[in-house]
Amino acid sequence: MHLFGFRLYIIFLFLISGIVPVLQAQTRFTISGNVRDAATGEDLIGASVIAKGTNNGANTNTYGRYALTLPAGKYTLRFAYIGYQSVEQEVDLTGNKQIDIKLQTEATELKAVEIKADAPRNQLERTxxxxxxxxxxxxKELPAIFGEVDVLKTLQLLPGVQSGNEGTTGFFVRGGGSDQNLIILDEALVYNASHLFGFFSVFNSDAIKNVEFYKGGFPAKFGGRLSSVVDVNLKDGNNQKFSGSGGIGLIASRLTLEGPINKGKSSYIISGRRTYFDVFT
Structure with a gap:
């Protein structure tokens, strides 16, 4: 009986020694963090994060955040974004980690490039x-009425978009009404996007980072609208140094100030615009 029990004990240890490494190999942890511009601290949207030697990777979202889940082990992470120097970092993944990366801008002189378009095929492959x-x-590169750069007037130049009255910000997408467009500013609904009887919009171009325009097939997260979705994202503010911009136009003046609160970690941005319409009425 003692010999039989000893054999069972040996078999049990053998099984345990084989199961433990398998369980360790199946343990997965998450690497997350932010990818930002080293000079301004602005979040980089769509930056790629790749674990070299694997098929695993991720892209940053509209807030510059990423999350990558991998089995426990040692990896080399590569952070890349167009126009910036790539960064590689060694990671010993034994638990969940927070890795924030700042990328430096990089100017690269290229040889002549021949570009061939295949738009119909790309439209079929895009999700x-x-x-x-x-x-x-x-x-800001487009000509503007009275010197006032306007996001909504820029949308009127796109295919499938028709403007309302001449010089106003109202627009109609693919036959829909102007009230069937959903306009969002940093996830907040904008009910009235026009200013000064519709001559320009309420958006100050100096405070805007980018605009996403959906002419159809927009994601369900935006709710039910028939024509289009305009998703406007504001700047986060420069968390590296103080800076400002502004301008004086025929019908309005604007001023934007931004800078760090806690350098490298938090920032502020103050932007305002003042029209002269009330002065002349």
């Missing part, structure tokens, strides 16, 4: 249809 990303830098 999100009828979406247009509009960086505020592109909006």
């Amino acid at each position: 999100q249809m009828s979406k247009v990303d509009i960086p505020i830098t592109k909006v």
